[in-house]
Amino acid sequence: MAGAHREERAAAVARIAVLGAEGPGDVTRLPSGSPLGDSGSSESGTFLALGRLGAKVEILPAGNVDDCLRLSREPSLDLILLDCCPREVVEAFFSARPGQGAPVVVIIPADASESAALDAFRHGASDCVRVGGEYVEVLALVAMEQIQRWRGLREKEAARDKIEWLERLNQAIVTEIPVSLLVLDGHRRVVEWNPEFQRTFDCGPGEARGAEIRDVLPAPLIADGQLMELVPALGEPLPKRPRLARFTDAEGKDLVFDVRSQRLDAEGHLLLTLSNVTKTELMSRRLGELERFNEHVVQSINSALVVIDLEGRISYANPTAGQILKISEADLAGRPIGEFLSSTDKMPAVVEMALEKGVHSRGREMVLSLADGAAVPIGISCTPLLGDHDEIQGAVAIFQDLSEIKELQRQVLQQEKMASIGQLAAGIAHEINNPVGFIHANLAQMSEYLDDLGLYLDSVDELKRVVSAEASEEGARALRSLDDLARKIDLDYLRGDFGSALRESLEGSERIRHIVSDLRDFSHRGGVKKSSADINQCVDSTANIVWTMMKHSVELEKNYAELPELRCHPMQIKQVLMNLLVNAYQAIEENVEDGSATRGVIEITTRERDAGIEIAIRDTGAGIAESNLPRIFDPFYTTKEVGAGTGLGLSTSYGIVKQHGGEMTVSSELGQGACFRVWLPHDLDEASEPT
Amino acid sequence: MANLLIVDDDAGILSALRRTLRREGWNILLAGSPSEALEIIDQNRVDLILSDHKMPGMTGTELLGEVSRRSPETVRILITGWSEAIDEDELARIGVGAMVSKPWDDAELKAVLRQYLA
Numbered sequence: 131m132a133g134a135h136r137e138e139r140a141a142a143v144a145r146i147a148v149l150g151a152e153g154p155g156d157v158t159r160l161p162s163g164s165p166l167g168d169s170g171s172s173e174s175g176t177f178l179a180l181g182r183l184g185a186k187v188e189i190l191p192a193g194n195v196d197d198c199l200r201l202s203r204e205p206s207l208d209l210i211l212l213d214c215c216p217r218e219v220v221e222a223f224f225s226a227r228p229g230q231g232a233p234v235v236v237i238i239p240a241d242a243s244e245s246a247a248l249d250a251f252r253h254g255a256s257d258c259v260r261v262g263g264e265y266v267e268v269l270a271l272v273a274m275e276q277i278q279r280w281r282g283l284r285e286k287e288a289a290r291d292k293i294e295w296l297e298r299l300n301q302a303i304v305t306e307i308p309v310s311l312l313v314l315d316g317h318r319r320v321v322e323w324n325p326e327f328q329r330t331f332d333c334g335p336g337e338a339r340g341a342e343i344r345d346v347l348p349a350p351l352i353a354d355g356q357l358m359e360l361v362p363a364l365g366e367p368l369p370k371r372p373r374l375a376r377f378t379d380a381e382g383k384d385l386v387f388d389v390r391s392q393r394l395d396a397e398g399h400l401l402l403t404l405s406n407v408t409k410t411e412l413m414s415r416r417l418g419e420l421e422r423f424n425e426h427v428v429q430s431i432n433s434a435l436v437v438i439d440l441e442g443r444i445s446y447a448n449p450t451a452g453q454i455l456k457i458s459e460a461d462l463a464g465r466p467i468g469e470f471l472s473s474t475d476k477m478p479a480v481v482e483m484a485l486e487k488g489v490h491s492r493g494r495e496m497v498l499s500l501a502d503g504a505a506v507p508i509g510i511s512c513t514p515l516l517g518d519h520d521e522i523q524g525a526v527a528i529f530q531d532l533s534e535i536k537e538l539q540r541q542v543l544q545q546e547k548m549a550s551i552g553q554l555a556a557g558i559a560h561e562i563n564n565p566v567g568f569i570h571a572n573l574a575q576m577s578e579y580l581d582d583l584g585l586y587l588d589s590v591d592e593l594k595r596v597v598s599a600e601a602s603e604e605g606a607r608a609l610r611s612l613d614d615l616a617r618k619i620d621l622d623y624l625r626g627d628f629g630s631a632l633r634e635s636l637e638g639s640e641r642i643r644h645i646v647s648d649l650r651d652f653s654h655r656g657g658v659k660k661s662s663a664d665i666n667q668c669v670d671s672t673a674n675i676v677w678t679m680m681k682h683s684v685e686l687e688k689n690y691a692e693l694p695e696l697r698c699h700p701m702q703i704k705q706v707l708m709n710l711l712v713n714a715y716q717a718i719e720e721n722v723e724d725g726s727a728t729r730g731v732i733e734i735t736t737r738e739r740d741a742g743i744e745i746a747i748r749d750t751g752a753g754i755a756e757s758n759l760p761r762i763f764d765p766f767y768t769t770k771e772v773g774a775g776t777g778l779g780l781s782t783s784y785g786i787v788k789q790h791g792g793e794m795t796v797s798s799e800l801g802q803g804a805c806f807r808v809w810l811p812h813d814l815d816e817a818s819e820p821t
Numbered sequence: 822m823a824n825l826l827i828v829d830d831d832a833g834i835l836s837a838l839r840r841t842l843r844r845e846g847w848n849i850l851l852a853g854s855p856s857e858a859l860e861i862i863d864q865n866r867v868d869l870i871l872s873d874h875k876m877p878g879m880t881g882t883e884l885l886g887e888v889s890r891r892s893p894e895t896v897r898i899l900i901t902g903w904s905e906a907i908d909e910d911e912l913a914r915i916g917v918g919a920m921v922s923k924p925w926d927d928a929e930l931k932a933v934l935r936q937y938l939a
Contacts, residue, residue, distance in 0.1 A: 563902040567924035568837030574927050575840040643924040646902075661909045701909065701920075 144183060144277055147201040147232075148176070149192040149223070150213035175261065176213050176237065179269035183277075195222050207232040208277045214239045214261065217246070224253035233276040237261060237269065309405045310387075312338075312346070316364045316398030320346060330406065332380075343402075351377040351387065360391040364398040374411070386411040434508075437515065438467050438525045440485060442477045445524065454508070454531050456500055467527070470498055471510075480512040484525035488514040495532065507532040559646050566646055570639040577632045584625065660813060663700040665743050666690045666736055672707040673734060680715040680732075683722050687733040696743055697813040698790055706783040706794075710747045710806050713779065717751025717804060730803075742792065742811035749805075754798040762796060783808075823938040824866055826850045828858040828884065829873040829900075834923075838871070841927055847938055855879035855887075862888055867895050869937050873923075874901035882907060886915045896937045900925065 180187050190207070192198035202210055210232050212220055220236060227234070233256035238246045240261040247258040256276050259269045304311060304324045310331065313322035320338045323346075328335065331346060338346050343361055352358060355375025362368060372390040379385055388405040428435055434451035436444055444462045452459035455470050471478040478496065483489040491512045498506040510529040517523045598609055616622075673686060711732065718730030730750040737744050754762060763784040787794040791811050798804035825847045827838050835851045842849060850865065852858035855876055861867065870888055874881035885897040897916065901907070902923040912920070919933050 559902070563923060564831045564834055567902075568831075568833040570924055571837035571841045571927065575837075575843075646924065647922070661913070699909070 143186045143188050144208045145188045145190060145204070145206055146180060146209045146211060146273070146277075147190040147192055147198055147207055148211045148213055149195070149198040149219070150211075150215040150237075175266050176211065176269065179266045179273065182266070182270040183274060195219060195226070198223060199226055202227060202231050202234075208280060209273055210234045211237060211273075212255075213237045217249070220250065221253065224255075227254070233257070233280050235259060235269075235272055235276055309403050312343075312402040312404070313394070314343065314361060314400045314402060318343060318361050318363070318400070321399070327404070330404070347404075348377050348379075351375045355387070355389050357389055360389060361400055361402065368393055368400075374407070384408065433528050433530045436462070436467065436527045436529075438481055438485070438527060440522070440524055442466050442468060442481060442485065451529075454506065454529070455498070456502065456504075470500070471496065471527075478510075480510055481525055481527060484512045484514045484527075485522060488516075488522050490514070507536055562642065562646050566639060566642050570636070570643055573632060573636045573639055577629070577636065580628055580632060584629075587625065660697045660699055662695040662697050663703070665693050665696050665698075665703070665745065665810070668700055668704050669707055669734055669736060669745060672704045673711060676708065676711045676715065680711075680718075683729050684715055684718055685729060685731045687731060689733065689735040691735075691737040693736060693738060693743055694812075696810060698810060699786075702786045703790075703810070706786050706808060707745070707747075709779045709783045710808070713806075714747055714749035714751060714804070717749050717753070720752040721750075739809060740811075742809050744807055744809045746805060746807045748803065750803040753800045753802045754796070754804050755800045759796065759798065763794070823847045823868045824850060825934070825938065826852060826858060826861055826865075826867045826870045827872075828852045828855065828870065828876070828881075830854060830876045831873070834873070841930070842934070845931065845934070845938075847934075855881075855884040858884060859887060859891070862892050862895070867892060869896040869898065869934065871898050871900055871921075871934070874899055874907065882911055882915060882917075885917055889915050898933065898937075900930075 177189075180189065190201050192201055198210065198212075201207060212223060212234060214237050215223075224234075234254065236247075236250040236255040236258045238250065238258055238260045242260070247260065250258045256279075257272045259265060259272055307324070308326055309324075310327035311322070311324040312320060312327055315321050320341045320343070323333070323338050327333065327338075327346075331348070333346055343357070344352065347357065352375070354377060355373040357373060357375060359369055360373060368391060372388050375387050375389050377385060385406060386408045388407045390403050392401045392403075393399070394401050428448050431448070432450060434454045435446075435448040436451050437446035439445045444465050444467055447455075447459040447462040449459055452462060455462065457465075466477070467481055468477045471481065477485075480491040480494050480496075483491060491510075494510050494512075496508060496510060498508050500506060508529040509532050510527055512525055512527045514522045515524040515526050594609060594612070597605065601609060669690070670688070673688070677686065711734075714732045718727070718732070721727040721730060727750070732750075733746075733748040735744075735746040735748070737746075763781050784794050787808055787810070791813070793807075793809045795807050795809075796804060797807075823846075825842065827835055827849065829835050829838070830853060832853065835853065839849050839851060850861055850867070852861055855872075855878055858870065858872065862870070870885065872881040872884050876884075879887075881899050881901060885899065888895055888897055896918050898919045898921060899907070899912070899917055900921040900923050907920075918937065921930055921933055
């Protein structure tokens with residue numbers, strides 16, 4: 131406070147205004163013991179006296195009465211000395227001097243009349259000193275006394291002001307503060323309370339006096355906050371921590387109070403403060419909920435959430451948005467949404483509709499164009515963000531990456547397609563099986579018949595040649611008509627083409643037979659009980675069957691490990707092996723046909739692996755291009771020329787192995803041959819088999 | 822001369838099989854149903870029975886099971902397009918000598934039959 135500062139300064143330095151003094155000067159420099167005249171000027175004596183007050187004296191010389199009056203109005207002035215001033219000057223000073231102010235000491239010249247001192251007191255001087263024998267000592271004592279008295283007065287006055295001010299402040303606080311205050315005496319009875327308490331706890335003026343705390347505060351509030359612990363008996367320690375206490379008021383509103391107590395004095399007076407923190411508490415709870423919501427929902431949902439301002443710029447993006455857009459969410463802030471959601475950098479329609487018309491869009495599909503050129507299919511919903519007065523402040527867009535869903539949809543469609551193809555195939559195979567069987571068998575027989583007929587016709591030709599020379603006229607005519615008929619039906623061509631037609635038909639029916647056989651295997655699997663089988667024997671018998679077909683171009687290497695029996699469908703496993711061996715053979719044939727090799731090797735290895743049996747079939751054939759590898763187990767996928775294969779062999783084999791709970795893998799490089807591995811697990815759980 | 826009995830409910834199959842095997846030097850008997858086949862078995866010495874599986878009234882395995890009781894010395898062979906519906910343990914129990922898939926391969930079929938009908 132400025133006042134306090136001034137007082138400190140005044141205490142440190144005594145400021146004394148002197149009228150009638152000769153001029154300003156540092157009293158401390160006056161030589162002590164300077165000779166003093168008995169009369170005339172007292173000035174050197176005055177300075178000596180002031181010098182005895184101590185080092186910290188500031189002399190303020192006044193040139194005239196007005197000057198002195200001006201100085202006397204300074205609040206920090208400690209003393210005014212009227213030093214041997216003429217009578218009229220003294221009178222002029224006192225008549226114009228303000229009522230209150232620093233004490234005035236009048237120094238009367240040695241030769242002044244007796245009444246001069248009386249006059250001075252009458253005018254209002256605090257003391258008088260006559261110049262004379264012990265004048266210096268007397269003046270020093272008088273000045274000191276006056277200064278101390280004046281300072282004491284001033285301090286008392288300042289203290290009184292301060293107390294008054296504090297009382298007013300206290301009153302204002304107690305009355306206006308929105309906190310319920312309760313003062314309890316040593317017996318824990320209410321002695322004081324404030325209007326807020328009256329309002330909050332519905333208590334009439336005067337009602338509370340002398341009451342116990344149980345009488346003025348609601349019981350649920352006391353119980354909830356265990357408030358009795360806050361007002362312990364005299365001498366018991368006071369809990370330091372404030373309490374939160376809740377109760378429901380008469381109107382059904384839930385209220386929360388922060389309650390604290392404080393000891394006021396040794397008599398045991400306690401101040402109990404009850405602050406209504408209901409709103410704060412609600413807000414902080416709501417804030418907590420919002421923070422948790424933000425953390426648990428917005429931050430962690432698998433959907434991107436983006437807040438867009440009115441200019442179409444991103445103002446917030448959650449981590450998923452960053453992942454989908456492949457930019458950190460922090461870097462997304464401020465970027466126009468059009469950069470991502472449309473190829474033309476224009477604001478996408480869903481966002482535009484939300485921002486401009488407040489329209490809500492749901493589940494729209496669109497394609498994101500990312501900086502790296504990738505196109506990501508997304509499903510997007512956009513909602514306008516409304517302010518307190520329903521004005522549009524922006525928009526919230528939520529979108530999901532649909533790539534996986536699209537892929538799954540594609541796969542489901544593919545599986546459904548395959549399943550219906552399978553059913554169709556089964557039906558066709560069933561119907562075609564028998565007719566193809568006998569057509570094929572008959573065609574084979576017919577070509578044998580044709581061979582026989584050919585032999586017969588050769589004999590006829592021979593007969594014609596022998597008899598034509600000596601034929602009778604009738605015989606010659608018959609021979610001619612035979613020749614005519616032969617020409618007419620183009621017998622030579624017919625004989626040649628009959629064979630071709632049959633051979634081609636046989637080839638055709640052979641192809642149908644294979645297709646039907648593949649289709650049947652593809653569509654009908656399982657449903658049969660397994661039996662124990664020696665896998666080495668399965669491999670060997672299958673290899674022997676195909677051996678005759680391939681022996682001219684293939685060397686077979688067999689590495690069989692000793693194996694335990696395996697429960698499986700041996701016929702199906704043989705079918706898989708047959709398929710793999712035929713494929714291996716065809717791969718080698720490819721090399722033979724294009725001249726890159728004359729022979730090849732097929733290596734068959736069996737071994738135990740991972741609680742099952744592995745059969746590896748490795749060939750030195752043409753190999754498989756890397757780009758074809760992922761698709762070779764797909765149904766109907768074939769690299770053979772149209773008609774040469776149905777594309778069902780490997781997928782059928784794969785299906786059989788999968789149905790056994792096993793695995794089939796392939797490793798190959800174009801030109802480096804291929805290795806197919808079939809792993810079949812030991813069947814530990816026969817109970818789970820389909821019956 | 823060995824007696825070979827062929828059983829199939831499809832006349833086209835019977836006729837084609839007879840044609841295929843005609844020159845093998847066996848006496849070929851034909852039955853259009855399992856009951857007809859059992860009649861023939863009861864009245865003739867049959868060295869080998871080649872039976873279809875899926876037939877009305879009785880399946881091929883059931884027929885061959887019956888044949889194994891009535892005429893144990895008859896070699897039993899199943900020719901079928903639907904092998905997957907057949908219990909292989911059951912085949913072993915009945916004592917089915919071989920399975921031929923339909924449509925058949927002429928050479929394969931002849932090779933199998935020749936094994937038993939020397």
